[in-house]
Amino acid sequence: MTDLSAPAAGLGPSGLVLDGREEALLCASLFYFRLPRETWESRLAQVRATGYRMIDVYLPWNFHETAPGVWDFEGRRDVGAFLDLAHEAGLAVIARPGPYICSEWDGGALPAWLGLDPDLRLRQAEPRFLEQVRGWFDRAMPLLAERQWGRGGSVVAVQLENELDFFDTADRHAYISALRDMATAHGIEVPLVACAGQGDLVGANGGVEGVAPAFNFYPDDRSPFVEAEVRRYADLVASRGLPLLVTETNRSHATLRRLLVSGAVLIAPYLQASGFDFGYTPSVGNWGDPGGLMTHDYDFGGYLSPVGEARAETAEARVLAAFARTLGPALAKARTTEAEGVQDVSVTTSSSPSRLLLDGGGTVTGVPNLAEEPGTALVNGVEVALAPRSTALIVQDLPLAGFGLPGTLVFAAADLVGADADGLRFASRTPGTVAFAHGDEAPVSVELPAPAPGAPVRHRVESGPAAWHVVVLHPEDVPGPDGARAEITGPAGEPEPLTAAVRLAAATRSGETEAHALPPASEAAGVHRGRTHYATVLDGVAELLVAGAADIVDLALDGEALPTRVGYGATFTLPTAGRTAFAATVETWGHANFDDTRLPGLALGSLRGLGRVWSVESREDVHALWTVDGGEQWAGDPAPVRSLGGWSSTRIGRPATYRRTLPVDGVAHYALHLGELTVPVEVAVDGEARTVSPLDPWVHLAPGRGRDIAVTAPHWPGSGSGPVELLRLEAVRGWRVEAQPDTAILALAAQEAAGTDVELPLWLAPGEEVWLDVPVPPGGRSLRFEGEQVRVSAFARYSSEGETRCELLGRVWLDDAHRPRFTGGDPGRLWIPAGWNSGTVRLLVRGTAGGAQPRLARATAAPAPE
Known part of the structure; x- marks a missing residue:
């Protein structure tokens, strides 16, 4: 049993206990690797201002091991510095070093070259894989161990693996045991957890002692069945003396309230603090629908946008955080049951609402309104107004002595966000009832109007010798932990058109090739992220069969560009009669972050490149x-x-x-x-x-x-x-291959070159590539591009600490019938942070075939707050 008096992080039935304080905790995902280093401090402050006390942080293995045996923990890869800033901001951290993280990140953070070893089996208790993991943990775990809670650091828990119950690990117990032993050998003493992606408790942690199960819930926010499902898991872990830790879930606070009242004591919505995938880091293949490229704009609608805009949900975050903080240990140690006394709900609501029996007396009943219109409900005979898409948390029979106040809070339809000897503070968007009782006196009930922003409702309630001062705030007026009012910023300004450009006389490739008998995988050529170019001569070949090409495949026959293929490794045939020169450029958008074996390129650990190319010698009907x-x-x-x-x-x-x-x-x-x-x-x-x-x-x-x-x-x-046909094949041999890893592309993007002034629109031929410099107004900017049949890669070139640096801001693909589905965020937005904006953005623009003539029509730049 955890010693609650010890100044450390422990895990008990009431959840994560920090310095002896038991409290239901809200946790926001915030990822250093998706933000420039100069924005870390301000983003951490934004999260802390919402009242969330924690963040969870993945550590992507392949962000730090950039090539086999090449490690980087400097600059924006300095995770230690980020954790130190989190501690200074007053935020606790759940660190998630994997080795697999998912996170819609390139390969789920597993290095691309692991797939080159046919005997290495990913995410298995297999010596070759575990030896690679050991090399990663030997570098990551000491950074975490030095920064554990109780040692002056921020790390209160370490998550091993991620949603292992989605994956076919042959021996989960052996695998998680090996990871646990590696972590503890490095001095990790804070709680270890492992999360289930689909509710399989043992599938997540392998039943390993010392690794607590946690759960990722992603319900439909409008589902009436959320409470019953969550209560089932709360009861399941309670029977083992464990708390219900929800390590990922939706962003809406209306849903988070439903989880809280159903027994969750840690709630970590993914992704409240959004970010941006700079470089060649997004993944492919997400969420069941085969294919799809992850956008660079990594945004699921959390309360902070990728560029730092504070959205309306920020106010709801402050209210729920203040509610949990006010009830403190009574809420953390509460027991969840099916609610009683909820009747006559006029709108769509839960099929089985939940109630918490607070430790020390009192209850909290959750009544959701799943509709877009306002409604009402009777709760123990009292009518409660329900705002659209909300969950009322109704406190009843709460003893007030612990707050230095007399009597009992009999009923409160508004959210209790503060209580002390000066009175009680509530938050609400609707009119509501509060009722108090003192001794044997009959309860006194007061109807309070809805407050307006900046105009709180104040009332004094009396019962015999007792009195209670009541203030009802609009949610936007609920202060954060430092007492400041919520700031909801939204977009920072209107976009400005960018029409001037300089067309550079600069190469887009080095032209340096190597001979190969057969086309190698990109990873075998040293391209873990970037592009690989292939060329060969066809001699009397009428038809090709290509197997395993991924991700973005641009083909050309005798210099004529063909429509882009994004088939994720699916086999296809290509007529070539009369053509002799075959060329392909294959760009790695990202390695699969999930494990979808419906297509070869979507399986975890699958390789990139052109795959195998065959001449079709004959066909036979079978x-x-x-x-x-x-x-x-x-x-x-x-x-x-x-x-x-x-x-x-x-x-x-x-x-x-x-x-x-x-x-x-x-x-x-x-x-x-x-x-x-x-x-x-x-x-x-x-x-x-x-x-x-x-x-x-x-x-x-x-x-x-x-x-x-x-x-x-x-x-x-x-x-x-x-x-049904049987094709006889002959391998196409004799290839020239140019490896163009991300480092080579960045070097070309950083080059100095003369150019010619031009005005957009810019017209290209299919398959043509050009460099452009486009002037950009100062400050952080959201960039957008308009046009058709072009792909645009945007680069920032800037000075930092006396060095010239170059970063890929991201890629967009404009109006092409052959482009795939994009998922995860806004596929049209790229972000240039203020610290990276030297006044010019450099573009690599490629025309694609299969539609109208390629054209980059114009660009715009909107201010982005930072």
Whole structure:
């Protein structure tokens, strides 16, 4: 049991206990690696001003190990300095060093080159992977250990791994045990936690002693079932003597209130303090829908925008933080139950509202309004006004002696945000009732009007010899911990058009190539982030088959640019008859941060580059002559012969297996195209089974493989796979490859070059690339670009500590039918921070094929607060 008197961080049934104080805690995600160093202090201050007492911080492994064995903890990678600033700001920190972090970050922070080792198995208790992790922990854990709470630092907990229950780790117990032992060997004494992404407690922490389970909840904010689900987990962990720690959830404080009243004692909405992915750091493939590029603008609608704008939810943050701070240990040690006495709710509400039984007496009942319009509810016979999209936290029967006040707060429809010997302070947007009682006197009830911003409602309530001074504030007037009023800034100003530019006479590539027999993966060429350029000569090739190309693939035949492909490794064919020069530029937008095996390039640890390129030597129709084994669907023998997928049965969804011998010669490579699949199928090649996705309906067969093949699929009428073909392949050999890692691109972006003054719009040919310098007004700016069929990479060139630095601000892709879906934030906004703005932004503009003539029409720059 934690010694609550010790000046340290502990974990008990009431949650994280800091210096002996038990309190329900609000925690904001704030990531140093998504902010320039010069903004760290101001962002930390913005979070602290909301009343949140904690932040959670990922430490991305591949942000610090920039190449194998090359470590960087300087400048904006100085995580130690960031943690020290957090401590100075009065913020506690949950540190999350992974090794895997997800966070929509390049590869989930796992270094790209790990995928080059075929014997290394990611996120497994496997020696080769654990040895790599040890190298990372040997550098990260000492930084955290030195800054633990109780040693003059900010770190109150360390999270191992992240949402492991989403991943197929073979031995979770062994894996988490190994991570725990590495952490404790470095002197980590604060609590260790592991979070479940989909509620699998043991799946998250492997049942390992000394690693507490935490939970990430991402409900629909309008779901009526949130309370019942959360109470179930609160009861589950309480039965083990543990608190309910919610390490990630939605940003809306209406939802956070529902979690609080349902038993959560740590609530860490992801992502309240937004940020920005500078450089080549976003990921690909998020949230179930295959594909998608993560935007550089990393924003899920939290109370701070990526450029530091304080949004309206800032006021709600202060109110909820003040509510938790006021009730203190009574709230942290409360027990959650299903609410009683909630009746006649006039709007959509929870199917099972929650109530907290406060330690020492009193209750808090949560009544959500899930609708867009105002409503009312009866709570123990008292009518309560419900603001749109809100959750009322109704305090009842609260003894006031602990605040130096007489009697009992019998009922309060407004949020209790302060109480001391001078009286009680509430916050509300609606009219409401407060009621007090003293001794044997009957309760005294008062109806109070809704306050306006800057105009609090004040009232004195009397009952016999007792009196209570009541102040009701508008939420925007609730002060932060330092007593200051909330500032809601919003956009800082109107955008200014940028039409002048200088077209530079500068190269966009070095032109230095190396010879390769086969096209290497980008990572094998030393490109962990950036671009890889491939070129070869085709001799009598009529058709190519390309397998494994990812992420952004620009192809050209005899110098003619083709439409960009973003297929995430899916196999495709390309007619080439009469063409001899084949070229490809493959840009790594990011490595997969999740593990989606529906497409090759979305699997965790998948490599980037052109993949394998084959000449298609012949095609053979193999859709017919498959024997059918229907299993339970029929009892016939011998087996019928049908086309692939052509068996008909009334037994919907039951599996049927199709078998045949393929005409392979045992010498060549082949590719089997299964046509247009509508469901995943299991394909057994010479007895070895794999799953084939409708998104990539190809099976590659090495020499000597594929003579016997079986395809098993659930029966569904009309789901025949269409044309089924066997392609005989010959590898295309003789490649020239130019590796262009991010460091090489930044070096080109930093070069001095002469240029010619031009005015936007700028017209390009498909496949053409040019450098532009565009003057930008001073200060922090949000940059936007307009046009079509162009991709724009924007760079800041500035001086810092006597050195010229260059940073990729980000990339945008304008109006192209072939661009993929973008997720996570605003795909059109790039941010140049004030400290990086030297008066000019440098652009690398590339025209794309497949639509109108490429054109960069104009740019704009809007002020961005910092």
